[in-house]
Structures are given as structure tokens and as C-alpha cells.
Amino acid sequence: MVLKKKNIKEKVSRVSSYKYIIVTVLFLVLIIFFDENSIVTHQQNKQRLQELLQQKEYYKERIKSDKQKLKDLNSGMKELEKFAREQYYMSKPDEDVFIVVEEKK
Numbered sequence: 001m002v003l004k005k006k007n008i009k010e011k012v013s014r015v016s017s018y019k020y021i022i023v024t025v026l027f028l029v030l031i032i033f034f035d036e037n038s039i040v041t042h043q044q045n046k047q048r049l050q051e052l053l054q055q056k057e058y059y060k061e062r063i064k065s066d067k068q069k070l071k072d073l074n075s076g077m078k079e080l081e082k083f084a085r086e087q088y089y090m091s092k093p094d095e096d097v098f099i100v101v102e103e104k105k
Helices: 002-017 019-034 039-073 077-088
Strands: none
Touching: 019 039, 039 077
């Protein structure tokens, strides 16, 4: 019985000597994985930022092309008629519209 108590006291004293290391490791695990500003969250936010920057560039190009279309449409009736014929397949009353669809191979 005395041997068991001595053995337990030795184990407790060994563990207490490592208490700073244990607390430090627990703290690092908490910061790396479970904190609001963890490394995992940081990487996810970084990836989301890249996606948003790509979307920003896409929409900038889209705005640029839409502004050009608007400028073309406002430049005269001839361009407006051309746009309506190409995009909406409109025709004059005495015309027929044929739509040719190309097959992809």
C-alpha cells in the first residue's frame, strides 16, 4: 500500500513538473483549431477572398462589355435594329427568319 502511494506521488510530481508544457500545448491546440481566429478559419477566409477577387474581375469585364453594348444601342436606329434581329430574332413583316443550329462534334 505504501509503495502504491509512493508511486502515485511520483507520477503526480512528474506531471506537475510538465504542467507548463502541458498548458502551452493545450493553449496552442486551442488557438490553432478552436479559436475564432484559428489558422483553419484564416485559410478559409483567404480562399474566400481569392474567390471574391475573381468574381470582382469577372463583373468588371461584364460591366465593360455591357457599357459597350449600351453605347452601340444608343448610337442609332440601324444598330438597334441589328441588335434586335440578332438577339431576339425579330424580322420585318415581309421577312422570314431561319435559325441555323450547328452541331458540336
